[in-house]
């Protein structure tokens with residue numbers, strides 16, 4: 181099945197065929213003259229252990245892990261990076277012989293993407309995170325790791341926002357309360373799936389109190405422009421979609437596997453072309 185001279189990489193998940201990871205990684209392998217191939221592998225929840233074994237036996241050198249395996253993969257690892265352990269989720273695995281080491285590049289990838297549009301004074305900024313799922317967890321941990329402790333988290337299930345705060349750091353609010361004081365935030369980040377095709381005409385929070393000084397970030401990248409971001413543009417806000425987070429997390433995985441930095445602009449172009457432009 182595999183050419184033994186070709187380095188093999190993959191992304192595993194369910195569903196997986198919509199993944200753009202093969203496009204961006206393969207574009208970079210080709211551009212950098214690296215003899216490697218990256219493929220999407222459909223892995224159901226019950227098949228995880230067996231499919232991971234098959235990847236190792238086939239000589240796979242590393243893989244990304246996406247929904248629904250980011251937590252379960254931890255049970256199969258020989259080693260876990262402390263940051264991934266703190267998040268409790270792994271999206272990148274390095275295979276060395278038969279040993280697996282897990283990392284999380286979602287949080288650091290998000291942080292790097294935020295620095296592109298808001299490079300100064302993050303520690304003094306009022307930050308609102310909307311949602312308290314896996315992605316929010318990685319993002320909040322990345323803030324903590326970079327010394328930013330005072331974030332506000334708002335979520336449909338407010339108890340989950342409280343859990344994410346770990347004690348005294350920041351504040352947890354119901355969605356309505358966060359919406360009522362939206363004008364106080366310098367940055368508001370949507371980490372929920374609200375705005376994707378299933379609910380394309382919705383925003384994760386009411387935007388009646390949005391003002392132009394707030395930077396809006398949506399980690400959704402399909403569609404490239406969600407209703408949340410469109411409303412921000414109409415108000416004159418700076419906005420960022422999920423493509424920069426996606427390519428930064430991918431670039432960090434690429435670097436972990438190959439020791440080389442890929443071309444971020446090639447990754448960005450590849451995603452935007454596939455999704456039909458900006």
Ligand code: NAP
Nearest residue numbers: 311312313314315316336337340371372373399422425426
């Ligand atoms: P998750 O763990 O399932 O968390 C989903 C969050 O959204 C939860 O806080 C949930 O609230 C909230 N939510 C879901 N449906 C809702 C609804 N109808 N109304 C209000 N709140 C709702 O998912 P995840 O892994 O964090 O992923 C979230 C999104 O981030 C997905 O769209 C994913 O594609 C995107 N993402 C993007 C990147 C990137 O690189 N750009 C990386 C990772 C994820 P409850 O707690 O109340 O259920």
